[in-house]
Amino acid sequence: MTPRLQHASGADIDAVASLAARTFPLACPPELDAPAIEAFIAENLTPEALRAHLDTPGHELLVASGTGGEAVGYVLLVAGTEMDPDCAAQIVHHPTIGISKFYVDPAHHGAGLAAVMLDDVSRRSRAGGARSVWLATNLANTRARRFYGKHGFLERGQRTFDVGGVLNTDVVYELPL
Numbered sequence: 082m083t084p085r086l087q088h089a090s091g092a093d094i095d096a097v098a099s100l101a102a103r104t105f106p107l108a109c110p111p112e113l114d115a116p117a118i119e120a121f122i123a124e125n126l127t128p129e130a131l132r133a134h135l136d137t138p139g140h141e142l143l144v145a146s147g148t149g150g151e152a153v154g155y156v157l158l159v160a161g162t163e164m165d166p167d168c169a170a171q172i173v174h175h176p177t178i179g180i181s182k183f184y185v186d187p188a189h190h191g192a193g194l195a196a197v198m199l200d201d202v203s204r205r206s207r208a209g210g211a212r213s214v215w216l217a218t219n220l221a222n223t224r225a226r227r228f229y230g231k232h233g234f235l236e237r238g239q240r241t242f243d244v245g246g247v248l249n250t251d252v253v254y255e256l257p258l
């Protein structure tokens with residue numbers, strides 16, 4: 082397995098979109114209905130939607146590949162608080178970088194890949210001059226919340242997040258670098 086994340090290219094987009102569509106439901110609360118989840122995927126996680134990040138200044142789409150070259154994890158970084166300006170007041174350390182997406186194929190959960198990916202994100206962000214990274218994850222996403230807490234993220238507050246027209250409560254986290 083590639084130990085580090087690499088910048089996604091156009092050739093990676095279909096595989097990343099497939100991984101994104103498979104893993105997004107895992108981050109959703111159990112009561113969120115399928116149509117809302119499908120609407121979010123159709124709007125944000127198609128190959129076209131993901132490809133747009135390749136050309137957007139301040140956006141970095143990163144992919145971790147398995148031994149056969151398949152996408153096993155992906156990350157979308159968005160500089161500053163652009164991914165949700167309403168959260169800006171909760172972030173303590175600036176400059177910061179938002180982790181808009183952080184997803185690992187379920188076959189690789191609990192295997193250390195997520196920690197390798199997070200270390201890489203921290204290293205890249207620090208090298209780029211950031212003093213923190215931040216993200217938001219659903220209140221009910223206990224696995225992710227445990228992972229982030231274990232790796233030093235601090236809870237800063239909450240935000241409301243629209244998934245296919247349904248409003249959800251997320252916890253906002255910041256990791257000082």
Ligand SMILES: CC(C)(COP(=O)(O)OP(=O)(O)OC[C@H]1O[C@@H](n2cnc3c(N)ncnc32)[C@H](O)[C@@H]1OP(=O)(O)O)[C@@H](O)C(=O)NCCC(=O)NCCS
Nearest residue numbers: 107108183184185190191192195217218223224225227228
């Ligand atoms: C969040 C994610 C990246 C973490 O990677 P991971 O490989 O699962 O992480 P780890 O196994 O190192 O850590 C998860 C922790 O949660 C624990 N855990 C597992 N299932 C759990 C559950 N149902 N409830 C609570 N904790 C759980 C694990 O035991 C582990 O804690 P421990 O190390 O103290 O034992 C990965 O689970 C994932 O991609 N999830 C789906 C997508 C997602 O939610 N992404 C985040 C969106 S912001």
